[in-house]
Amino acid sequence: MQKTPEDKQSLFKYLAELITQVSWRYGQFTAIGISASEYYSSEYLPAERDAPQDDHFPLAQLAIDLTNRFNCDCILVNHSQSAVMTEFQRSKNLTNETVLSATIGDSCGISFYNKMKNVHHSLCANWAHSTLPNFQWLVDGLTPICRCGNETCIEQFVSEKGIERQYHQVVLRDRTLSQIFDGVDEIDTHSTRIYRTFVDQLARSLIKPIQSLRPSLLILSGSASAYSSLRNDLKVALYRNNAASDLPVITQLPQDEFLFAYGASLIAIKNNNNHLRS
Numbered sequence: 001m002q003k004t005p006e007d008k009q010s011l012f013k014y015l016a017e018l019i020t021q022v023s024w025r026y027g028q029f030t031a032i033g034i035s036a037s038e039y040y041s042s043e044y045l046p047a048e049r050d051a052p053q054d055d056h057f058p059l060a061q062l063a064i065d066l067t068n069r070f071n072c073d074c075i076l077v078n079h080s081q082s083a084v085m086t087e088f089q090r091s092k093n094l095t096n097e098t099v100l101s102a103t104i105g106d107s108c109g110i111s112f113y114n115k116m117k118n119v120h121h122s123l124c125a126n127w128a129h130s131t132l133p134n135f136q137w138l139v140d141g142l143t144p145i146c147r148c149g150n151e152t153c154i155e156q157f158v159s160e161k162g163i164e165r166q167y168h169q170v171v172l173r174d175r176t177l178s179q180i181f182d183g184v185d186e187i188d189t190h191s192t193r194i195y196r197t198f199v200d201q202l203a204r205s206l207i208k209p210i211q212s213l214r215p216s217l218l219i220l221s222g223s224a225s226a227y228s229s230l231r232n233d234l235k236v237a238l239y240r241n242n243a244a245s246d247l248p249v250i251t252q253l254p255q256d257e258f259l260f261a262y263g264a265s266l267i268a269i270k271n272n273n274n275h276l277r278s
């Protein structure tokens with residue numbers, strides 16, 4: 001696991017070197033797709049640090065810089081969009097579906113697709129850094145200040161770090177997310193308690209997007225979606241919170257570090273083809 005360089009220049013240099021190495025090995029390419037976590041492409045980042053303005057992302061500029069440097073289309077998408085593309089590629093019968101994609105991992109985000117077209121919606125733009133619905137400190141516990149500057153953001157509960165933080169807060173010991181998921185299988189009391197709370201928090205977080213957007217399919221991706229029966233457990237929790245309306249079919253994407261890169265490359269290839277035709 002490589003840490004993302006913290007400033008724009010280092011990140012550009014790192015990516016440019018990586019792309020150059022790849023082109024030496026595999027030859028000239030026609031499109032570059034980059035999948036970034038929702039947070040890095042969001043509006044929140046500029047408020048995060050006291051660094052000079054030049055050091056701030058947004059990553060959109062990075063895509064423009066890479067396009068100029070390598071003289072080919074570079075597109076930047078976020079993880080929840082990449083996950084949708086992977087699922088569209090895998091399952092060809094989704095062309096007419098309404099799809100909500102939720103990524104819960106290092107960072108969180110949702111995006112919505114209607115007939116394979118991304119639909120921008122205010123609910124999706126601020127989802128991860130909006131307040132956890134029905135937050136109750138006795139049940140959910142207090143949070144430190146989020147990297148966006150608020151408190152009790154959805155991401156602080158349903159991300160990988162969020163679940164690990166809650167475990168630490170309740171049990172006063174550290175466990176990684178995969179150890180917590182293993183603990184659920186081993187019927188470890190603490191792990192099970194944290195997992196159940198997480199599933200309920202995820203259900204509460206997704207009810208509003210589900211009720212407003214009425215997706216026929218919900219795609220879960222990211223490390224916090226890795227527990228095998230999350231799909232079923234989430235469905236039960238959604239029913240408990242929201243018995244009135246139809247619920248989407250829920251899919252968990254396989255946990256694969258190439259998932260987001262693959263999805264981003266599919267979008268880049270598609271865009272590039274359109275570009276060549278036009």
Ligand SMILES: [Zn+2]
Binds near residue numbers: 129130147148151153
């Ligand atoms: Zn936040």
